[in-house]
Amino acid sequence: MLNQKLQDIKDLVNSHIQGDIELNSAELTEHLKFLKKEDEEIYKAILNELDSESLGEAAVQMPNHMLKDVIALPDEKVADAIEELESDDATDLIQNIGDIDENRAKQIFDSLETDSKKEISRLINYDENEAGAYMQIEVFSCELNQTLGDVIQKFRMLKNSGELVRVFQLFVLDEHGILRYCVPLDDLLLFDPDEQISEIMKKHSAEYEPHFVQDSDDIMCVAQIVKDYDLSSVPVVNKAGVLLGRITTYDIHDFLEDSATEQIYHLAGVDDEAEDEETLFKAGKARALWLCVNLITAIISSVVISYFDESINKIVALAVLMPIVASMGGNTGTQALTVTVRRLAIGEINFAHAKATLLKELSIAAVNGAIFATLMGVIAHFWFNINNLGLVIAMSMMINLSLAGLFGALIPMGLKRLNIDPAVGSSVLLTTVTDVVGFFSFLGLATWILL
Amino acid sequence: MLNQKLQDIKDLVNSHIQGDIELNSAELTEHLKFLKKEDEEIYKAILNELDSESLGEAAVQMPNHMLKDVIALPDEKVADAIEELESDDATDLIQNIGDIDENRAKQIFDSLETDSKKEISRLINYDENEAGAYMQIEVFSCELNQTLGDVIQKFRMLKNSGELVRVFQLFVLDEHGILRYCVPLDDLLLFDPDEQISEIMKKHSAEYEPHFVQDSDDIMCVAQIVKDYDLSSVPVVNKAGVLLGRITTYDIHDFLEDSATEQIYHLAGVDDEAEDEETLFKAGKARALWLCVNLITAIISSVVISYFDESINKIVALAVLMPIVASMGGNTGTQALTVTVRRLAIGEINFAHAKATLLKELSIAAVNGAIFATLMGVIAHFWFNINNLGLVIAMSMMINLSLAGLFGALIPMGLKRLNIDPAVGSSVLLTTVTDVVGFFSFLGLATWILL
Numbered sequence: 001m002l003n004q005k006l007q008d009i010k011d012l013v014n015s016h017i018q019g020d021i022e023l024n025s026a027e028l029t030e031h032l033k034f035l036k037k038e039d040e041e042i043y044k045a046i047l048n049e050l051d052s053e054s055l056g057e058a059a060v061q062m063p064n065h066m067l068k069d070v071i072a073l074p075d076e077k078v079a080d081a082i083e084e085l086e087s088d089d090a091t092d093l094i095q096n097i098g099d100i101d102e103n104r105a106k107q108i109f110d111s112l113e114t115d116s117k118k119e120i121s122r123l124i125n126y127d128e129n130e131a132g133a134y135m136q137i138e139v140f141s142c143e144l145n146q147t148l149g150d151v152i153q154k155f156r157m158l159k160n161s162g163e164l165v166r167v168f169q170l171f172v173l174d175e176h177g178i179l180r181y182c183v184p185l186d187d188l189l190l191f192d193p194d195e196q197i198s199e200i201m202k203k204h205s206a207e208y209e210p211h212f213v214q215d216s217d218d219i220m221c222v223a224q225i226v227k228d229y230d231l232s233s234v235p236v237v238n239k240a241g242v243l244l245g246r247i248t249t250y251d252i253h254d255f256l257e258d259s260a261t262e263q264i265y266h267l268a269g270v271d272d273e274a275e276d277e278e279t280l281f282k283a284g285k286a287r288a289l290w291l292c293v294n295l296i297t298a299i300i301s302s303v304v305i306s307y308f309d310e311s312i313n314k315i316v317a318l319a320v321l322m323p324i325v326a327s328m329g330g331n332t333g334t335q336a337l338t339v340t341v342r343r344l345a346i347g348e349i350n351f352a353h354a355k356a357t358l359l360k361e362l363s364i365a366a367v368n369g370a371i372f373a374t375l376m377g378v379i380a381h382f383w384f385n386i387n388n389l390g391l392v393i394a395m396s397m398m399i400n401l402s403l404a405g406l407f408g409a410l411i412p413m414g415l416k417r418l419n420i421d422p423a424v425g426s427s428v429l430l431t432t433v434t435d436v437v438g439f440f441s442f443l444g445l446a447t448w449i450l451l
Numbered sequence: 452m453l454n455q456k457l458q459d460i461k462d463l464v465n466s467h468i469q470g471d472i473e474l475n476s477a478e479l480t481e482h483l484k485f486l487k488k489e490d491e492e493i494y495k496a497i498l499n500e501l502d503s504e505s506l507g508e509a510a511v512q513m514p515n516h517m518l519k520d521v522i523a524l525p526d527e528k529v530a531d532a533i534e535e536l537e538s539d540d541a542t543d544l545i546q547n548i549g550d551i552d553e554n555r556a557k558q559i560f561d562s563l564e565t566d567s568k569k570e571i572s573r574l575i576n577y578d579e580n581e582a583g584a585y586m587q588i589e590v591f592s593c594e595l596n597q598t599l600g601d602v603i604q605k606f607r608m609l610k611n612s613g614e615l616v617r618v619f620q621l622f623v624l625d626e627h628g629i630l631r632y633c634v635p636l637d638d639l640l641l642f643d644p645d646e647q648i649s650e651i652m653k654k655h656s657a658e659y660e661p662h663f664v665q666d667s668d669d670i671m672c673v674a675q676i677v678k679d680y681d682l683s684s685v686p687v688v689n690k691a692g693v694l695l696g697r698i699t700t701y702d703i704h705d706f707l708e709d710s711a712t713e714q715i716y717h718l719a720g721v722d723d724e725a726e727d728e729e730t731l732f733k734a735g736k737a738r739a740l741w742l743c744v745n746l747i748t749a750i751i752s753s754v755v756i757s758y759f760d761e762s763i764n765k766i767v768a769l770a771v772l773m774p775i776v777a778s779m780g781g782n783t784g785t786q787a788l789t790v791t792v793r794r795l796a797i798g799e800i801n802f803a804h805a806k807a808t809l810l811k812e813l814s815i816a817a818v819n820g821a822i823f824a825t826l827m828g829v830i831a832h833f834w835f836n837i838n839n840l841g842l843v844i845a846m847s848m849m850i851n852l853s854l855a856g857l858f859g860a861l862i863p864m865g866l867k868r869l870n871i872d873p874a875v876g877s878s879v880l881l882t883t884v885t886d887v888v889g890f891f892s893f894l895g896l897a898t899w900i901l902l
Contacts, residue, residue, distance in 0.1 A: 022657075026679040152640050159641060166681065167637060186618060186636035189603050190610060206473075228477040230617065230701045232683060249700060250681045256704075260711030261793055264718070268789035269782060275790055284815040287786050291819055294782045295827065298775040305774070309767040316760045319770035323756070323886070324749040326774065331720060331745045335738050338719035339726055342712055364735040368742055376746065435774070 006038050010046075017049050025057035029066075032058060036066060044069065048077075056081035060089045063276050064100055071097050071104050079111035086165075088136040088251065090116060091123040131222045132215035134255065135236045135245035140164055141171040142197060144180065149193035155185075166250075168232040171243055172197055172208070178241040182210035184232075212237050215244055219255060224347050226252045263345055266423035267338065269294070293428050301326070301435035308443035311451055317384040318446050321393055325442045328372055329400035329434035336361040336408025337430050341422050344412060351417065358409045365405020366398075373397040388449055396442035400434060407433045457489050461497075468500050476508035480517075483509060487517060495520065499528075507532035511540045514727050515551055522548050522555050530562035537616075539587040539702065541567060542574040582673045583666035585706065586687045586696035591615055592622040593648060595631065600644035606636075617701075619683040622694055623648055623659070629692040633661035635683075663688050666695055670706060675798050677703045714796055717874035718789065720745070744879050752777070752886040759894035762902055768835040769897050772844055776893045779823060780851035780885035787812040787859025788881050792873050795863060802868065809860045816856020817849075824848040839900050847893035851885060858884045 009031050016023045023031070035043040047055070047069060059070045059081060071078060082090045098105035109117065119137055126132035140158065142151045151170065158164040170188065172181040181201050191200050201208060212235045213222045226234055226249055233248040258272075265272045269290030274282045305312075305322070312319050340357060343349045349357055377394030411429050412422035460482050467474045474482070486494040498506070498520060510521045510532060522529060533541045549556035560568065570588055577583035591609065593602045602621065609615040621639065623632040632652050642651050652659060663686045664673045677685055677700055684699040709723075716723045720741035725733045756763075756773070763770050791808060794800045800808055828845030862880050863873035 024679050155637070156641050159638075168683075185640075186606070187610075189636075189639060190607050227704070228475050232619075232700075249683075249704070253678070253700070253704060253707075256708060257711070257797070260708070260715070261797065264711070264715050264789060264793050267715070267718075268785045270786050270790055280811060280815055284818055287783075287815060288819045288822060290786070291779060291782055291823055295775070295779060295823060298778040299830070301778075302771050302775055306768075306771045309771065312770050313764065313767050316764050316770075317757075319763050319767075319773075320753050320757045320760065322770075323774060323777065323890075324746070324753055327749045327752075327882075327886075328742060328746060331742055332738075334719045335721050335741070338715055339721055342715050346708070346712065360731060364731055364738060367735055368739045371739060372742055372746060379750070431778075435778075439774075 006035075006042075009034055010042055013046055016054065017046070017051070023054075025054070025061055028054060029058045029061040032062075033066065036069070047073065052077075052080040053084040056084040056089070056093070060085065060093050060096075064096070065277065065279075067096055068100055071101065071108065075108055075111045078108050082108070082112060083116055086136045086138055087116075087119045087123060087245070088134065091120045094120055095124065126215065129219055130215065131213050131217040131219055131236055131247060132244070134219055134222070134247045134251050135215065136248070136251075137245040138164065139171055139235070139243065139246050140167045140169070140185075141173050141243060143173055143175065144196075144198040144201065146197050147193065148188060148191055148195055148197060148200065151197065152188060152193060155188075166248065168248075169235075169246075171210075171235055171246075172201060173243055177243060179210055179212055179235055179237050179243040181205070181208040182212075182235060183208050210235060213247070214239065220347065222247060223252050223256055259345065263341065263423045266421065267341065267427055269427065290428075294431070297428060297432040297435065300432065301439055304436055304439045305443065308439075308447060311443055311447045314451060315386065315389075315446065317380075317386060317389060318443060321380055321384075321389075322439055322442050324376065325393065325396050325400055326435045326438035328376075328397060329404040329438045330431055332365050332368060332401045333404030333408040333430045333434045334427070336365060336405045337412060337426050340409045340412045341426060344416055344422055351413070354413055357413065358406060361405045361409035362402065363405075365408070366402045369398050369401030369405075372401065386450070389446070392445045392449055393442060396438065396445050399441045400438045403437050404430070404434045457486075457493075460485055461493055464497055467505070468497070468502070474505075476505070476512055479505060480509045480512040483513075484517065487520070498524065503528070503531040504535040507535040507540070507544070511536065511544050511547075515547070516728065516730075518547055519551055522552065522559065526559055526562045529559050533559070533563060534567055537587045537589055538567075538570045538574060538696070539585065542571050545571055546575065577666065580670055581666065582664050582668040582670055582687055582698060583695070585670055585673070585698045585702050586666065587699070587702075588696040589615065590622055590686070590694065590697050591618045591620070591636075592624050592694060594624055594626065595647075595649040595652065597648050598644065599639060599642055599646055599648060599651065602648065603639060603644060606639075617699065619699075620686075620697075622661075622686055622697075623652060624694055627691075628694060630661055630663055630686055630688050630694045632656070632659040633663075633686060634659050661686060664698070665690065671798065673698060674703050674707055710796065714792065714874040717872065718792065718878055720878065741879075745882070748879060748883040748886065751883065752890055755887055755890045756894065759890075759898060762894055762898045765902060766837065766840075766897065768831075768837060768840060769894060772831055772840075773890055773893050775827060776844065776847050776851055777886045777889035779827075779848060780855040780889045781882055783816050783819060783852045784855030784859040784881045784885045785878070787816060787856045788863060788877050791860045791863045792877060795867055795873055802864070805864055808864065809857060812856045812860035813853065814856075816859070817853045820849050820852030820856075823852065837901070840897070843896045843900055844893060847889065847896050850892045851889045854888050855881070855885045 013031050015021045016028065032043060035046060055070065059067060062070065082093055085093065094105055094109055097108060123132065123135065140155065167185055170183040170185055171179055172183065174180050211225060211229050211231060213225060215236050215238055222234060231249065233246045235243055236245045236247060237243055262272045265275065269287065271286035274286035277283060340361065373394040376397055377390035380393045381390030407430055412426045415422045415425060464482050466472045467479065483494060486497065506521065510518060513521065533544055536544065545556055545560055548559060574583065574586065591606065618636055621634040621636055622630055623634065625631050662676060662680050662682060664676060666687050666689055673685060682700065684697045686694055687696045687698060688694055713723045716726065720738065722737035725737035728734060791812065824845040827848055828841035831844045832841030858881055863877045866873045866876060
């Protein structure tokens with residue numbers, strides 16, 4: 001059965017190479033991944049035969065262990081593949097290659113055409129959170145003094161030569177290259193081709209007022225603008241307003257999905273990049289690091305417990321009940337933490353809402369704390385029938401759950417203020433707080449009140 | 452300062468009502484939210500003055516507690532606002548109103564024009580996971596026997612009358628309404644207006660082959676297609692291939708972001724819809740329900756501990772160390788669980804990968820289990836200096852961490868198989884397993900080996 005599948009996928013990819021069918025880059029990459037796993041030889045032969053465009057587009061999507069095989073191909077072949085990509089993807093690919101082997105990245109970069117080198121050099125300098133890092137410099141633009149007919153002529157030429165793909169907007173620039181208007185491309189169908197662009201714009205100036213971002217803007221803010229205005233692409237300008245490139249909604253899409261995965265993973269102590277690696281070793285190592293941090297905090301909690309070993313010796317019910325206090329605190333805190341981390345991430349709250357957020361999380365946790373403290377107090381009383389034991393567990397749960405809510409909001413906001421990704425360290429810090437406070441308050445109160 | 456802000460925002464919204472500036476619906480909704488909070492009277496006056504389009508678009512975005520104020524407006528005003536919306540948004544709004552007050556929804560529905568009623572009745576029948584539920588029926592289409600010139604003429608007319616917004620594609624239908632081709636709108640600039648559509652399509656048939664989905668397809672699969680092919684919108688057809696509507700990338704965008712938030716929240720036992728409510732009561736109540744489930748599982752763990760009260764009485768170190776076994780198991784399991792839930796959600800894995808996924812998670816957990824079991828065994832030995840205590844904690848951690856990895860993958864895959872959202876119940880089931888196994892294996896082995 002496996003052999004049949006291998007044959008089928010080989011046939012499919014070969015049909016793509018022959019040009020009989022067209023696989024998209026996601027499909028192609030999936031098939032290559034399968035081939036590499038099942039038959040390295042066929043896989044390498046196919047890598048060699050792929051046309052530059054397919055190779056380039058697949059390479060952008062490949063995890064590092066597959067990309068290694070691509071950069072083992074001759075310089076020229078890799079360079080041709082990069083030339084076929086849009087500037088942002090070309091830059092990403094060169095960066096990915098550099099992550100594997102810096103020298104190889106330099107060699108390949110040197111084999112590129114002068115224009116591509118210039119483009120990549122410009123884009124590679126942006127910080128990974130800057131809008132510029134997500135920008136492609138291929139845009140369709142015109143000047144105010146052209147006629148619509150000229151513009152359409154230019155569009156046909158560029159489109160037929162394959163230089164423009166997925167164009168959504170015409171960017172109208174003044175004589176200094178400053179962005180003045182954005183026109184959805186299909187609107188060009190509405191006007192008379194003999195009219196001058198400047199005339200058309202005069203009549204529709206409000207409608208074609210551009211929404212733009214600066215190259216140094218934070219990509220999160222760019223995503224917000226794209227969402228708020230439902231843009232298909234957003235022009236990127238420099239400080240002076242000169243058009244530098246555009247960011248498409250697809251790029252924003254990918255960015256948001258990757259961010260969500262990153263947050264979900266980070267909250268659980270998993271590294272999103274390590275999980276994508278070929279071998280389990282890197283994923284396992286990244287997870288082990290996190291478990292190591294957790295072990296340290298667990299030992300700290302145990303040290304707290306060990307201070308009260310005599311109390312436990314006298315009332316063994318304390319050992320039975322203490323995990324409940326810690327666990328309920330942990331869960332209450334995680335609720336507050338998760339909501340705060342996510343709302344910070346999608347821009348629903350910021351520092352202006354700090355006080356309101358803390359108050360909200362504290363209130364919810366305190367009310368729930370009161371409910372479950374009472375409930376658990378009654379249960380503990382009837383379970384063990386020890387005087388005041390119910391009161392002790394109720395008091396400690398009230399303290400622990402309230403603090404859990406407060407710290408659940410405080411920790412991510414504090415980390416964010418310190419420019420640390422709130423998703424990364426929050427959970428472990430919170431668990432330390434809820435465990436230590438939980439064990440200390442319960443065992444401490446028990447020692448004080450019961451003994 | 453607050454008064455100044457109130458005045459500013461009031462001025463801003465009034466300028467929007469006067470038509471001097473244009474706020475997008477997200478901005479407008481934010482401002483309305485602020486006004487409602489600060490001055491209910493101004494807020495209600497402004498709701499009354501908003502034009503139908505602004506009111507409709509804001510209403511779609513409003514949480515229920517604000518929507519209540521909108522449906523308190525006269526039937527006709529609400530109906531006009533709904534008429535201004537695209538069919539998918541109109542349907543959502545009627546549904547949201549129905550969630551608040553079913554009778555009111557019926558009254559408003561009855562005030563709509565016949566066409567709108569028909570559209571909404573059709574869309575409202577789709578299940579929330581079906582592509583049809585995300586579809587808008589407004590499309591720009593033509594038949595094969597028209598000339599390009601006719602089509603452009605029709606486009607200008609529809610566009611100028613405001614009936615078409617955000618059009619990306621021309622859908623070419625045959626005489627039975629069956630979708631034959633999809634043409635990016637800007638490509639219409641490339642061809643001769645006198646040519647017949649059928650002629651143009653003949654020459655470019657491969658290029659304009661449509662990517663489409665069926666109205667009964669799962670929205671997750673639609674999102675995958677939109678991503679894989681970087682589509683700006685995807686046509687929706689029925690079983691016979693007849694064009695029914697389209698889904699835009701914006702809708703997919705919103706769907707994916709909401710799904711990510713939902714997953715993150717569910718993993719932490721938080722309900723995404725309740726969190727959006729005005730009062731803290733509903734959010735708190737939803738969280739309390741989850742804490743209640745957690746309390747039950749915590750009590751189950753405590754019952755396990757209580758079986759070993761004599762052992763704890765003899766060796767108090769057991770009480771000190773037992774939370775470490777449970778905590779490390781919980782964390783190891785959460786790592787496996789989170790990766791599995793997310794990879795299932797974004798379509799990276801499915802049932803075909805079940806065996807590989809279980810094996811992967813079990814291996815990582817077992818290797819990390821061996822490392823931390825050894826480490827903790829040594830620490831426990833030197834900490835308490837009790838014969839074989841190190842061996843006991845090492846063995847129980849080895850068991851608990853391995854099972855944690857296995858169940859971390861097994862639980863979400865099992866829930867998914869049972870058609871239950873894997874993000875919802877996974878965490879609590881997992882914690883029950885890791886706590887019970889952790890306490891039972893550690894205390895059980897200790898009783899057996901040490902006593």
